[in-house]
Amino acid sequence: MFRPRPTQPSQTAPTPEAGPSTPPALTSDAAASGIDVPTQPVAGPSAENQSFVSKIMADNPYFSAGAGLMGIGVVLTVFRRSLTLGTTFAQRRMLVTLEIPSKDRSYPWFLEWMAAQSGSQVGKGKKPMGFRSHELAVETSYKQHENGSSEAVFNLVPGPGTHYFKYQGTWFQVKRERDAKLMDLHSGSPWETLTLTTLSTYRHLFSSLLTEARALAEASTEGKTVVYTAWGVEWRPFGKPRGRREMGSVVLGEGVSERIEKDLRSFLGRGKWYAERGIPYRRGYLLHGPPGSGKTSYIQALAGALHYNICLLNLAERGLTDDKLNHLLGLVPERSFILLEDVDSAFSRRVQTSEDGFKSSVTFSGLLNALDGVASSEERIIFMTTNHYDRLDPALIRPGRVDVHEILDDAAGEQAKRLFVKFYGNSTTTTQEGEEKGRILREDETPLTDEEVEQLGNELMRIVEEERSRGRTISMASLQGLFIRTGAKESLDGIRELCKSRGGEKAPYV
Numbered sequence: 134m135f136r137p138r139p140t141q142p143s144q145t146a147p148t149p150e151a152g153p154s155t156p157p158a159l160t161s162d163a164a165a166s167g168i169d170v171p172t173q174p175v176a177g178p179s180a181e182n183q184s185f186v187s188k189i190m191a192d193n194p195y196f197s198a199g200a201g202l203m204g205i206g207v208v209l210t211v212f213r214r215s216l217t218l219g220t221t222f223a224q225r226r227m228l229v230t231l232e233i234p235s236k237d238r239s240y241p242w243f244l245e246w247m248a249a250q251s252g253s254q255v256g257k258g259k260k261p262m263g264f265r266s267h268e269l270a271v272e273t274s275y276k277q278h279e280n281g282s283s284e285a286v287f288n289l290v291p292g293p294g295t296h297y298f299k300y301q302g303t304w305f306q307v308k309r310e311r312d313a314k315l316m317d318l319h320s321g322s323p324w325e326t327l328t329l330t331t332l333s334t335y336r337h338l339f340s341s342l343l344t345e346a347r348a349l350a351e352a353s354t355e356g357k358t359v360v361y362t363a364w365g366v367e368w369r370p371f372g373k374p375r376g377r378r379e380m381g382s383v384v385l386g387e388g389v390s391e392r393i394e395k396d397l398r399s400f401l402g403r404g405k406w407y408a409e410r411g412i413p414y415r416r417g418y419l420l421h422g423p424p425g426s427g428k429t430s431y432i433q434a435l436a437g438a439l440h441y442n443i444c445l446l447n448l449a450e451r452g453l454t455d456d457k458l459n460h461l462l463g464l465v466p467e468r469s470f471i472l473l474e475d476v477d478s479a480f481s482r483r484v485q486t487s488e489d490g491f492k493s494s495v496t497f498s499g500l501l502n503a504l505d506g507v508a509s510s511e512e513r514i515i516f517m518t519t520n521h522y523d524r525l526d527p528a529l530i531r532p533g534r535v536d537v538h539e540i541l542d543d544a545a546g547e548q549a550k551r552l553f554v555k556f557y558g559n560s561t562t563t564t565q566e567g568e569e570k571g572r573i574l575r576e577d578e579t580p581l582t583d584e585e586v587e588q589l590g591n592e593l594m595r596i597v598e599e600e601r602s603r604g605r606t607i608s609m610a611s612l613q614g615l616f617i618r619t620g621a622k623e624s625l626d627g628i629r630e631l632c633k634s635r636g637g638e639k640a641p642y643v
């Protein structure tokens with residue numbers, strides 16, 4: 134069994150009986166190190182040195198002042214350090230920051246909001262600058278008026294640097310930083326970050342501020358149609374939002390517009406119905422017909438009427454690959470139609486070799502896969518247009534990919550008459566704001582009575598039908614061009630000429 138051995142008294146340990154012969158006591162340090170050091174001050178050269186140094190310190194005013202300054206320096210350094218630590222701690226505990234990178238959609242919204250909040254938009258009747266800043270940046274935009282003219286608006290937004298503003302009674306700091314090394318490859322602009330800081334207790338104001346900024350951005354596109362185009366793998370607005378086109382301004386053949394609109398309206402809002410049956414919630418429309426029959430115009434008007442935007446996709450675009458296409462179709466902005474124009478030409482124009490530097494990118498099977506997409510519950514509305522229905526591969530237009538096929542043809546007699554009445558009729562309409570709108574006459578034009586308009590319209594209808602029976606048609610775009618240029622009576626003569634100029638061929642879609 135293990136038993137601890139009693140400790141032997143140390144031979145060197147002093148004993149109380151040792152008396153005067155006791156060796157000198159060790160200092161604690163020395164004892165620890167095992168070195169015998171006498172505790173009695175020993176007179177010698179080191180004692181002399183000490184007294185010499187302290188003498189100099191005491192006697193020399195420079196030395197004592199230096200020591201005093203050093204002491205103050207140490208105290209200040211400690212104070213500064215603790216202040217920094219305290220500030221960092223307080224910042225962490227009491228402040229909250231929000232970072233908005235320039236890639237995020239809320240970035241332009243916030244800048245626009247800042248400009249609007251502060252009344253910094255420079256223009257007629259605008260208030261002066263409101264936010265506290267000495268470093269400004271300008272963002273120029275164009276505002277379109279009702280009459281079609283546009284005016285440049287200069288938005289003064291916070292430039293790179295630190296700025297302050299007040300929102301709902303709370304101060305916010307906004308730091309705009311630009312990264313000189315990183316660049317947004319799509320826009321070519323430097324990478325930027327906005328950092329908002331406020332007191333932690335007001336963190337909820339961030340979301341209400343961003344919601345306001347988004348609402349403001351949406352208000353600027355209210356009543357307008359945004360056209361997006363593909364930028365790499367994302368959708369970007371192309372130009373300024375366009376004013377909505379009135380549905381009535383596109384005159385289609387009997388019942389065509391109503392059929393498409395009815396089908397689309399009944400599709401919208403049936404997401405649950407589709408989901409319950411496991412059917413992908415999407416609908417495809419194909420509008421085919423000769424050039425200038427109103428395919429694009431109609432899709433624009435329909436988008437406007439339903440408060441939708443348009444994502445315009447050009448399949449023949451260089452650099453567009455199957456992967457990118459798939460990605461783009463999966464990231465369509467909400468409430469948007471996807472528009473594939475001239476789908477027939479997307480593949481025939483393609484050069485399969487890379488000799489001329491134009492490489493084939495989107496493949497036909499890639500397009501079919503992208504159209505089918507991953508079955509998701511999000512709605513997808515695709516419009517395709519073509520001038521050559523017969524050239525389309527049946528796989529592209531099979532049900533599920535294209536559900537509604539509609540022909541938009543050259544002008545029928547009654548269609549031509551409706552367009553004529555729109556141009557030359559005098560009917561005055563009242564807008565929602567109660568404003569009366571009538572047709573503006575050209576200077577050289579004498580107004581026609583309603584009876585005259587009706588009579589000339591009938592005459593036009595007869596001419597168009599007659600020409601059509603001979604296989605000579607006229608496009609709606611040509612009619613529009615004629616009506617813009619000439620008066621009502623002259624336009625009737627022009628119609629025959631235009632029909633002849635179409636060569637007397639049988640219209641391909643009749």
Ligand SMILES: Nc1ncnc2c1ncn2[C@@H]1O[C@H](COP(=O)(O)OP(=O)(O)OP(=O)(O)O)[C@@H](O)[C@H]1O
Binds near residue numbers: 610
């Ligand atoms: N049915 C129509 N009603 C009113 N305007 C029309 C009609 N068709 C064409 N237009 C006018 O003609 C012009 C061209 O129309 P649009 O681009 O819509 O034709 P499209 O059928 O899409 O032609 P394309 O096949 O060449 O793309 C537009 O300015 C439009 O206002």
